[in-house]
Amino acid sequence: MNLPRGLPRWVKGLVWVWCTATAPAGRAADAAPDCPAAPVPFSAAELQAAEQVPQDHGLLWRIEKDGRVSYLYATIHLARREWALPGPQVRAAMQAVDRAAFELDLLDPDVLRRLQRAAQARPGGPRLPAAEARQIEQAARAASVHGSLDGLRPELQVVTLVSLALRRQGLDPAWGIDAGLMHRAHGRGLPIVSLETPEQQMALMVHDAPAAALAAVRQGLRELGSEASRAVVQRLVTDWAEARLDDLEAFASWCGCQDTDTDRAQHHATVDARNPAMADRIAALHQRGQTVFAAVGALHMIGPAGLPLQMARRGFSVRYIPLDRQ
Numbered sequence: 001m002n003l004p005r006g007l008p009r010w011v012k013g014l015v016w017v018w019c020t021a022t023a024p025a026g027r028a029a030d031a032a033p034d035c036p037a038a039p040v041p042f043s044a045a046e047l048q049a050a051e052q053v054p055q056d057h058g059l060l061w062r063i064e065k066d067g068r069v070s071y072l073y074a075t076i077h078l079a080r081r082e083w084a085l086p087g088p089q090v091r092a093a094m095q096a097v098d099r100a101a102f103e104l105d106l107l108d109p110d111v112l113r114r115l116q117r118a119a120q121a122r123p124g125g126p127r128l129p130a131a132e133a134r135q136i137e138q139a140a141r142a143a144s145v146h147g148s149l150d151g152l153r154p155e156l157q158v159v160t161l162v163s164l165a166l167r168r169q170g171l172d173p174a175w176g177i178d179a180g181l182m183h184r185a186h187g188r189g190l191p192i193v194s195l196e197t198p199e200q201q202m203a204l205m206v207h208d209a210p211a212a213a214l215a216a217v218r219q220g221l222r223e224l225g226s227e228a229s230r231a232v233v234q235r236l237v238t239d240w241a242e243a244r245l246d247d248l249e250a251f252a253s254w255c256g257c258q259d260t261d262t263d264r265a266q267h268h269a270t271v272d273a274r275n276p277a278m279a280d281r282i283a284a285l286h287q288r289g290q291t292v293f294a295a296v297g298a299l300h301m302i303g304p305a306g307l308p309l310q311m312a313r314r315g316f317s318v319r320y321i322p323l324d325r326q
Contacts, residue, residue, distance in 0.1 A: 075181070076177055098190075143165065149161075
């Protein structure tokens with residue numbers, strides 16, 4: 001399977017923030033007739049009933065050092081509505097700690113301001129060729145966000161559109177697991193730590209060199225029409241939902257996105273190279289006496305560079321906790 005090299009960047013990035021920030025509440029008047037319906041927010045009754053959700057999704061690790069217990073939890077950044085509310089074991093883990101940690105706390109106004117500032121197209125910056133600009137406009141109309149992405153850097157427009165295209169498979173960035181957990185943490189007054197900075201996140205998705213930016217846009221536009229890449233994402237999120245850890249660990253063998261030296265270098269830069277710094281941050285919080293629930297994208301949890309092994313190398317006892325599935 002030969003997938004575009006752009007796949008790792010948008011699957012692993014916090015792409016849903018752009019969608020939730022820009023998607024309209026209803027369908028645009030000029031939207032395509034078969035455009036997926038806009039996501040319906042949870043009602044107050046649904047949120048109240050969430051405390052009785054009987055089934056967990058995802059993958060959870062218990063990490064212990066110096067007599068204190070923290071947790072690692074694998075997330076996905078776009079999901080199905082029925083996965084968005086945590087089950088009993090994840091709720092209990094969050095209840096047992098002193099603070100939560102995410103790649104970024106997207107409910108922090110300062111984080112959002114810095115992301116939005118970095119996302120804006122540069123005044124006087126290079127214009128896209130007409131063909132690419134037309135493709136973006138057509139895709140935006142089909143996703144009911146025509147006009148809503150204006151002003152964003154072109155790479156981010158395409159990243160958002162690729163993400164929104166998966167709504168036709170029932171996967172929506174509006175239901176990103178991180179977002180639900182952040183709201184839950186804020187709701188109970190649990191302090192939140194960002195493991196990275198907005199600038200670090202944005203550097204993974206945008207380019208100052210015009211040629212590199214155009215190449216990223218073209219990769220993303222090819223991704224929009226790729227059935228193979230949609231199948232990979234579907235397998236990835238199903239592995240997460242059903243806690244298929246063995247298949248996730250074998251991601252490099254079936255994703256088709258690590259077959260060349262260039263692909264492997266990109267994966268290292270966008271995933272593996274970020275893990276040591278995040279592990280150091282989690283370890284520092286824990287060692288200051290603060291137990292942590294660290295929720296990070298699933299691909300950061302697998303392989304020899306994954307966070308569970310990173311924490312073990314830092315002297316933590318690490319145990320995978322199979323989540324009950326009823």
